[in-house]
Amino acid sequence: MPKITIDGIECEVADGLNVIEAAKTIGIHIPHFCYHPALSLVGQCRMCLIELDPIPKLQTACSTFVKDGMVIRTNTEKVIKARKAIMEFLLINHPLDCPECDQAGECDLQNNSFEFGQGFSRFEEQKRTYSRDIPVGEKLVRIQDRCIHCTRCIRFFREIVQNEVMTYQWRGNNTAMTPLEQDGRRLDTNYSGNMHELCPCGALTLKDFRFKTRPWNLTNTESVCPLCSTGCNIFIDHKQRKIFRIRPRVNMAVNTWWICDIGRIEFKYAHSQTRIAGPRVKGADADWKTALDTAAGLLKTTGASATAILCSADATNEEALLVKKLAAALGCSAASLPAPGVDPLEMEDHLLLRADKAANTQGLKALGIVPDPALADKISGGAIKTLLLINPFNKQLAAALEGIRDAVAKIPNLVVLDHNETDFSKAAAVVLPGAVWAEKNGTFTNYKGLVQRITQAFAPAGKAREDFGILLALAQSAGADIACKTHIDAYNEIRDDLLKLEAQIKKDIEAKQKAAAEAEKA
Numbered sequence: 001m002p003k004i005t006i007d008g009i010e011c012e013v014a015d016g017l018n019v020i021e022a023a024k025t026i027g028i029h030i031p032h033f034c035y036h037p038a039l040s041l042v043g044q045c046r047m048c049l050i051e052l053d054p055i056p057k058l059q060t061a062c063s064t065f066v067k068d069g070m071v072i073r074t075n076t077e078k079v080i081k082a083r084k085a086i087m088e089f090l091l092i093n094h095p096l097d098c099p100e101c102d103q104a105g106e107c108d109l110q111n112n113s114f115e116f117g118q119g120f121s122r123f124e125e126q127k128r129t130y131s132r133d134i135p136v137g138e139k140l141v142r143i144q145d146r147c148i149h150c151t152r153c154i155r156f157f158r159e160i161v162q163n164e165v166m167t168y169q170w171r172g173n174n175t176a177m178t179p180l181e182q183d184g185r186r187l188d189t190n191y192s193g194n195m196h197e198l199c200p201c202g203a204l205t206l207k208d209f210r211f212k213t214r215p216w217n218l219t220n221t222e223s224v225c226p227l228c229s230t231g232c233n234i235f236i237d238h239k240q241r242k243i244f245r246i247r248p249r250v251n252m253a254v255n256t257w258w259i260c261d262i263g264r265i266e267f268k269y270a271h272s273q274t275r276i277a278g279p280r281v282k283g284a285d286a287d288w289k290t291a292l293d294t295a296a297g298l299l300k301t302t303g304a305s306a307t308a309i310l311c312s313a314d315a316t317n318e319e320a321l322l323v324k325k326l327a328a329a330l331g332c333s334a335a336s337l338p339a340p341g342v343d344p345l346e347m348e349d350h351l352l353l354r355a356d357k358a359a360n361t362q363g364l365k366a367l368g369i370v371p372d373p374a375l376a377d378k379i380s381g382g383a384i385k386t387l388l389l390i391n392p393f394n395k396q397l398a399a400a401l402e403g404i405r406d407a408v409a410k411i412p413n414l415v416v417l418d419h420n421e422t423d424f425s426k427a428a429a430v431v432l433p434g435a436v437w438a439e440k441n442g443t444f445t446n447y448k449g450l451v452q453r454i455t456q457a458f459a460p461a462g463k464a465r466e467d468f469g470i471l472l473a474l475a476q477s478a479g480a481d482i483a484c485k486t487h488i489d490a491y492n493e494i495r496d497d498l499l500k501l502e503a504q505i506k507k508d509i510e511a512k513q514k515a516a517a518e519a520e521k522a
């Protein structure tokens with residue numbers, strides 16, 4: 001490991017780091033615009049200039065890699081003067097329209113301008129301007145006046161999305177980022193939304209979030225995307241019990257810096273008009289006690305062989321434990337349904353999205369709640385008279401239920417626990433309104449067995465309750481012996497099972513990769 005000195009601090013850093021990353025390890029921030037750790041180096045914004053002994057000229061920190069004995073200075077008069085000069089240069093044409101810019105408050109250009117800008121301009125000529133608010137596909141809006149030509153957008157689409165949809169047009173002062181849409185290039189990639197964080201100023205903004213609120217008014221809750229089995233790490237940015245946007249949270253073991261646009265934008269069901277407003281019994285509004293007592297009574301009426309629990313893989317691990325305990329107390333089976341042709345490890349694209357559109361298929365598997373093809377036959381044959389159906393709103397469970405939709409709706413003692421209305425909740429004898437993922441605490445196990453925590457951003461909407469509490473009440477009424485009263489107790493009870501599964505999946509993945517490598521060699 002090279003030993004280097006940065007601003008008089010001696011440190012040992014990992015091999016292969018550039019000076020920006022090396023400085024970060026000891027808490028020194030070197031301002032930069034064009035550099036991003038996931039993208040190729042271009043060294044073109046010159047904001048990251050530093051002094052490097054004994055070289056007389058300033059060097060770019062992004063393209064200088066650490067070597068043993070290096071002496072680096074990041075805060076000398078010469079460096080600060082260079083940063084101020086770069087900022088003055090970048091702001092010649094920038095409109096400085098922060099008060100109406102959506103990026104304000106989380107803008108690298110604004111932050112660096114605050115630190116290194118002069119507060120006045122020597123530029124007396126006309127700023128160059130372009131038409132504003134040009135759509136870049138369905139998801140982004142471009143305001144070229146604000147662009148600082150860092151080329152992050154060009155490199156992101158070329159290198160990460162692998163679809164070159166942005167390029168330069170014109171030269172010098174007139175250079176503009178221009179979307180391309182030809183030769184099979186699509187502006188609407190499933191990853192375009194990442195430019196919301198990646199563009200270092202307000203030149204590319206997210207259509208879905210523009211002018212909705214200021215970022216400093218939002219609370220940021222750490223969570224995990226529930227929309228496929230990758231389990232990308234996210235921030236839920238919310239205010240007054242409403243989600244305003246979803247942003248990626250860096251996790252190098254899962255999603256690196258990115259999320260897909262499905263995960264970013266498809267959270268609207270949390271606040272949709274179809275949220276189940278309150279508990280219902282036989283189609284009429286009911287209070288929670290009546291609904292829970294009726295549901296608990298129904299679950300015991302028809303005997304174990306005519307009773308079943310069918311659960312979507314959007315349940316948390318802790319909820320799945322309670323489902324298992326409830327089933328054991330009732331003596332019935334708890335299962336999911338096989339999703340047609342879905343392999344939890346299969347990718348749907350080259351980057352993050354997986355074919356398995358449920359958050360916790362692997363967690364349910366660890367707890368023994370697995371797809372049971374025979375259950376669909378029993379339901380369509382009329383053998384099931386009592387069914388607790390959990391979260392049929394989940395796309396994957398909905399697809400699996402497609403062929404037995406009518407048979408399920410005709411089950412006399414149908415109890416539905418869900419957050420949004422479906423044909424099943426409309427037909428149910430008892431409806432128990434549950435929570436969406438942003439309203440819950442618990443854990444999901446992703447495709448490779450990694451157990452990840454989801455944190456409640458706000459309380460369930462209206463009269464809805466957390467599914468954990470609803471299942472606990474049902475299991476207790478059924479006489480289950482339950483020591484866990486909170487999701488943390490439940491997690492502690494199942495932790496060993498989950499860790500065993502993680503180790504097993506790791507082995508399976510390695511074996512699969514080895515077999516694929518051998519097949520390629522042969």
Ligand code: SF4
Binds near residue numbers: 201
């Ligand atoms: S649009 Fe944004 S990301 Fe693209 S070059 Fe301009 S400033 Fe950089």
Ligand code: SF4
Binds near residue numbers: 225226229255259260
């Ligand atoms: S890849 Fe999957 S987990 Fe990641 S953001 Fe998209 S839908 Fe969510």
Ligand code: FES
Binds near residue numbers: 048
């Ligand atoms: S970050 Fe180094 S030149 Fe742009």
